[in-house]
Amino acid sequence: MTEPIQGLDGKFYDLSLDPDTDDNTLSFIVKPLDPPPKESVHQETSSGTAAVSGQAGHPLMGSIHKKAFNDTAGDTHRKTFDEFGLPEALLRALALLNFRWPSRIQARTIPILLQDPPRNLLGQSQSGTGKTAAFVITMLTRLDLTNRSTQGLVLAPTRELARQIVDVIEGLGQYMGVKTQFAIPAMFVRGKEFDAHIVVGTPGTTLDCVRRGQLDLDHLKMLVIDEADNMLDLHGLGEQCIRIKSTIRHNVQILLWSATFPHRIVEFSKRYAPDCLTMTLEHHELTVTGIKQMYMDCINAEAKFGVLVQLYHVLTIGSSIIFVHRRDEATRIAERMTLEGHKISVLHSALENGGAARDKVIDDFRSGRTKVLITTNVLARGIDVSTVSMVVNYDLPMDKDKRIDFPTYLHRIGRTGRFGRIGVSISFVHDTTSWMQLMQVSEHFGVQISKVPTGDVEVSSHLIRCDIFNVYANLG
Numbered sequence: 001m002t003e004p005i006q007g008l009d010g011k012f013y014d015l016s017l018d019p020d021t022d023d024n025t026l027s028f029i030v031k032p033l034d035p036p037p038k039e040s041v042h043q044e045t046s047s048g049t050a051a052v053s054g055q056a057g058h059p060l061m062g063s064i065h066k067k068a069f070n071d072t073a074g075d076t077h078r079k080t081f082d083e084f085g086l087p088e089a090l091l092r093a094l095a096l097l098n099f100r101w102p103s104r105i106q107a108r109t110i111p112i113l114l115q116d117p118p119r120n121l122l123g124q125s126q127s128g129t130g131k132t133a134a135f136v137i138t139m140l141t142r143l144d145l146t147n148r149s150t151q152g153l154v155l156a157p158t159r160e161l162a163r164q165i166v167d168v169i170e171g172l173g174q175y176m177g178v179k180t181q182f183a184i185p186a187m188f189v190r191g192k193e194f195d196a197h198i199v200v201g202t203p204g205t206t207l208d209c210v211r212r213g214q215l216d217l218d219h220l221k222m223l224v225i226d227e228a229d230n231m232l233d234l235h236g237l238g239e240q241c242i243r244i245k246s247t248i249r250h251n252v253q254i255l256l257w258s259a260t261f262p263h264r265i266v267e268f269s270k271r272y273a274p275d276c277l278t279m280t281l282e283h284h285e286l287t288v289t290g291i292k293q294m295y296m297d298c299i300n301a302e303a304k305f306g307v308l309v310q311l312y313h314v315l316t317i318g319s320s321i322i323f324v325h326r327r328d329e330a331t332r333i334a335e336r337m338t339l340e341g342h343k344i345s346v347l348h349s350a351l352e353n354g355g356a357a358r359d360k361v362i363d364d365f366r367s368g369r370t371k372v373l374i375t376t377n378v379l380a381r382g383i384d385v386s387t388v389s390m391v392v393n394y395d396l397p398m399d400k401d402k403r404i405d406f407p408t409y410l411h412r413i414g415r416t417g418r419f420g421r422i423g424v425s426i427s428f429v430h431d432t433t434s435w436m437q438l439m440q441v442s443e444h445f446g447v448q449i450s451k452v453p454t455g456d457v458e459v460s461s462h463l464i465r466c467d468i469f470n471v472y473a474n475l476g
């Protein structure tokens with residue numbers, strides 16, 4: 001048995017994570033130790049229920065249910081989707097998908113985005129708080145689905161995110177007869193005109209399709225740019241997004257979304273989406289309460305791999321993502337982890353094969369066929385896999401000037417702790433520079449990043465479990 005953990009209630013528990021999480025819960029085995037309670041422990045919170053229950057003397061199954069708290073909660077008066085005047089077919093799909101209440105960003109944006117005349121928006125909210133459904137619900141409500149012209153265009157930075165967005169549109173639009181198409185490499189027929197209500201694409205391929213006359217945007221009503229701070233960055237995809245915008249009418253409603261909007265991008269974004277309503281957050285509001293941030297101090301860069309192996313020996317924790325800086329490093333670590341007996345997937349942009357290889361990797365990970373995914377920043381943004389309960393920053397994210405990249409840190413750790421779940425992020429530091437960079441992260445976002453010792457396997461395991469437990473105990 002592992003070392004007991006003292007909960008905030010003063011009692012002692014043995015806690016281990018249960019990897020068999022379902023879509024709605026992160027579960028763990030909790031065994032009360034001192035003394036075994038006669039009745040179940042049941043803790044009601046103001047915004048949901050966190051329960052540890054079971055019979056005395058038996059291992060107990062505790063779980064954090066999908067519940068709205070913190071960033072995902074609506075405002076004081078909790079609105080319902082029924083109040084937004086949505087089509088009946090959409091309400092049916094929301095009910096089927098178990099979307100019972102809108103999250104805060106959904107409650108704030110959907111009603112105003114549905115008003116006439118349509119307003120542009122720059123919308124920011126923490127990772128995993130339901131921005132995708134916010135724009136998909138708006139789009140499905142606004143479009144005339146009896147007309148087969150392309151009325152909605154969604155641009156995303158990667159094929160994985162574009163595929164995920166189409167899944168959300170098809171899920172929410174399943175009773176509405178909505179047709180979607182991709183404008184991503186190898187996912188459309190060259191020379192054939194697009195005839196879908198909504199096209200979801202990456203900027204380069206979308207622009208290509210518009211220029212070839214395959215994609216007609218004359219009837220466009222709504223343009224959504226997901227991960228907009230990244231997409232409008234002139235060092236990246238900004239130029240292509242500007243060109244796409246120059247082909248559309250000026251009364252098209254433009255929605256820009258992201259969890260991060262650095263100041264330098266906000267001004268440009270406001271020019272891209274003129275007169276937009278702006279919902280932004282301060283640095284210290286950006287972190288998600290359910291994500292416990294930690295770090296491990298490695299003696300040097302070479303020692304990091306040993307620490308990683310040690311970490312995976314003591315924790316079997318649902319699914320996890322390991323972020324590294326370089327593609328060759330991702331492959332190298334994957335090979336070594338495989339030799340250690342782990343089932344590993346690797347995804348980076350050099351993995352092409354017309355996209356099929358990338359699609360298989362992410363599909364295997366999503367379905368739980370693989371539990372550990374090693375990747376680069378290509379998957380730092382947007383990807384929503386609810387079973388991910390740990391993110392490892394094997395290397396800290398750097399910008400092109402070799403400074404710590406705050407937005408990417410936030411997006412990476414945001415692959416866990418989604419929509420009210422709890423998760424852990426562990427960043428590796430290996431010298432004074434990386435340690436100072438992590439302290440800058442802590443200061444920038446106003447969060448505590450606690451140290452997990454690397455020497456003693458049992459102690460590190462215990463401390464991580466202890467921290468997770470306290471996040472759990474503090475919920476609500």
Ligand SMILES: Nc1ncnc2c1ncn2[C@@H]1O[C@H](COP(=O)(O)OP(=O)(O)OP(=O)(O)O)[C@@H](O)[C@H]1O
Pocket residue numbers: 098099100101102103106125126127128129130131132133258259381382383384386414418419
């Ligand atoms: N109202 C709701 N009720 C229940 N679940 C929801 C609701 N809205 C969204 N979700 C779920 O929350 C999860 C996170 O949503 P989503 O991926 O849209 O977050 P996001 O804010 O776009 O995150 P990121 O900034 O990382 O891109 C998804 O699994 C989605 O199905």
